[in-house]
Amino acid sequence: MIFETDRLTIRLLTKEDADLYFDLMGNPNVMNLVPRPVMSREESNKHLLCVINSAPDMTNKKVWAIDSKIDNEFIGICAFLKNDDHENEIGYRLREKFWKKGYGTEIARGLIDYGFKNMNMDLITADVITTNLGSMKILEKFLILDKEFFNPNDNCTDRRYKLDKETWLKRF
Amino acid sequence: MNDQDVNIRPLELSDKMALAALANNKKVWDNLRDSIPHPYHEEDAAFFINLTKKQNPQQSFGITYQGELCGVISLIIKKDVYKKSAEIGYWIGEPYWKKGIAIKAVAQITKYGFKKLNLVRIYAGVYEYNIASMKVLESNGYLKEGIFKKAVIKNDKIWDEHRYYKLNKS
Numbered sequence: 001m002i003f004e005t006d007r008l009t010i011r012l013l014t015k016e017d018a019d020l021y022f023d024l025m026g027n028p029n030v031m032n033l034v035p036r037p038v039m040s041r042e043e044s045n046k047h048l049l050c051v052i053n054s055a056p057d058m059t060n061k062k063v064w065a066i067d068s069k070i071d072n073e074f075i076g077i078c079a080f081l082k083n084d085d086h087e088n089e090i091g092y093r094l095r096e097k098f099w100k101k102g103y104g105t106e107i108a109r110g111l112i113d114y115g116f117k118n119m120n121m122d123l124i125t126a127d128v129i130t131t132n133l134g135s136m137k138i139l140e141k142f143l144i145l146d147k148e149f150f151n152p153n154d155n156c157t158d159r160r161y162k163l164d165k166e167t168w169l170k171r172f
Numbered sequence: 173m174n175d176q177d178v179n180i181r182p183l184e185l186s187d188k189m190a191l192a193a194l195a196n197n198k199k200v201w202d203n204l205r206d207s208i209p210h211p212y213h214e215e216d217a218a219f220f221i222n223l224t225k226k227q228n229p230q231q232s233f234g235i236t237y238q239g240e241l242c243g244v245i246s247l248i249i250k251k252d253v254y255k256k257s258a259e260i261g262y263w264i265g266e267p268y269w270k271k272g273i274a275i276k277a278v279a280q281i282t283k284y285g286f287k288k289l290n291l292v293r294i295y296a297g298v299y300e301y302n303i304a305s306m307k308v309l310e311s312n313g314y315l316k317e318g319i320f321k322k323a324v325i326k327n328d329k330i331w332d333e334h335r336y337y338k339l340n341k342s
Contacts (some may be wrong), residue, residue, distance in 0.1 A: 049240060050189045053267050055197035058211060 002064055003118070005110040008103065009067045010078060013051055017065055020074040021048045024095050033132040034093065035154055066107055068098070078107050080115060083160070084153075088121045104138045112142055113172070116165045124168075126161045127151070142168075178276035180233035180245055180284075183221045187234055190241045191217040194265030202327065203302045204263060229289060235264065235277045242268035245277045247285045247294065256292040258285055274308040282312060286340040293339055299324055300332040309336045 002010045013021070022044040024030055031038045039047060051063045063079045076094035083089040090111040094103055108126075115121040126143055128135045129151075136159065143161035151158040183191070194200070195212040209216045224232040232246040245262035249255065260281065264274050285291045296314065298305045306316075314336040323333040 046186075046190060050193040053190070053265055054193045055199070055266060058196050058198060059193075 003110060003114045004069075005106050007069050008075075008106055008110065009069055010064050010107075010110065010114075011067065013048060013063065013065045013077070015048070015052065017074055018045055018048055020095065021045075021077075024076055024093055027096055029096050030093055033129065033135065035129055035156055066092070066094070066103075068103075075103060076107075078111055080111070080119070083125055083127060087123055087125045087162075088115060088119075089125045089127060090115065091126070099134070104135065105141060108138050108142060112163065112168060116168050122165050124163050127158045128161070129154070130157045130159055173272060177238050178273050178280075179236045180277055180280050181236060182230055183224050183232065183234045183244070185218065185221055187241050188214050188217045188221060191221070191234075191244070194241070194243065194267075195263075197266050199266055200263050203299060203305065204261075206326070231258075233281065235262070235273060237268055237271065237273050242273060243277070245281050247281055247289070247291070249289065249291070256290075258289070258291050258294050260285075260294050260296045269304075274305070275311045278308055278312045282338060286342065291340060293337055295335060295337040297323075298334045298336065299326060300334060306334060306336070312338070314338045 002012070004010065022039070022041050025039040025044040025047065026041065028038045054061070056062070061079060061081045063077055065074055066076045066078055067073065068075045074095075075098040076092060078092040079090070081089045081091060090108065092104065092107045092111070094107075112124055115124050124143070125146070126139050128139060130136070130148065139161045143163040146160045146162045148157060148159050150156075192212055192214040195208075195217065196210075198210065201208060201210040201212070224230070231249060232244060234241050235243040235245055243262060243264035245260070247258040247260055249258045260278065262274060262277060262281075282294060285294050294314075295317070296305075296309055297320070298309070300319075310316075315338070317335045317337045320333040320335055322330045324331045
């Protein structure tokens with residue numbers, strides 16, 4: 001286990017996650033909000049394998065599994081990555097059947113806390129496409145809007161939110 | 173492990189992400205030449221794959237274990253008067269270590285080098301600390317030809333290079 005919140009456990013991904021990983025990566029309702037192309041089963045398996053095979057100390061992208069403590073089910077993934085300005089960025093994707101239960105807020109809060117307290121980060125950012133109103137609502141609970149900008153990689157308009165360690169520790 | 177578990181095959185651009193995930197590892201890079209990038213990005217993988225696609229005859233292959241890409245193996249054919257010789261080089265991604273994969277991959281490419289490429293000699297240079305790789309070569313009938321004393325500088329330290337060879341018996 002990497003860390004936990006009230007209702008969630010965050011752990012490393014394994015090959016046993018393949019079925020539910022595809023339930024996530026193969027769902028257009030999930031992927032359109034990232035936005036990234038919907039994956040085929042084969043692409044999803046390959047993607048999962050790459051995440052598992054990445055050397056933990058080398059990669060600047062850490063992708064972890066989120067399990068629900070209540071029903072012990074894989075509900076999605078969360079990640080620390082670097083944005084195009086090499087700043088720490090958080091991300092998360094939840095399976096559709098686990099939406100609208102407050103899990104997004106819980107994992108965002110968990111990632112921010114873990115990043116500042118355990119990964120020695122000074123600044124955490126998050127990028128979100130402006131059509132993803134649900135995620136914007138989540139991020140605005142904790143982070144501060146920095147800018148709205150065109151994201152040429154994904155060909156969409158994004159908002160970037162930021163939060164520094166000092167502000168976080170003062171608030172919580 | 174079944175014999176069919178390990179195969180070598182040409183690399184495809186669709187291997188880019190998997191190749192980068194495995195190659196982007198200091199423990200792998202420590203045993204390789206400095207010309208291999210570190211850190212290793214997907215663009216590096218794409219560059220390498222495109223390079224191997226231009227080879228004629230094919231000299232570099234992906235190694236698969238139970239269908240999953242797990243490493244790379246090459247025979248670099250030498251030029252001029254050395255053109256009947258090739259240098260063998262290979263690496264296995266860390267999650268696939270200690271399964272005997274390299275032994276089988278070296279066996280397959282050695283056979284390819286002697287039967288298909290009609291090489292007379294295949295040789296390898298191994299850094300003194302890479303005992304696992306020496307065992308892989310010895311398991312395949314490669315003989316130690318000598319030790320090139322202080323031939324290598326890697327991670328700012330000087331190392332001996334152990335040289336192995338195998339000859340085409342036919």
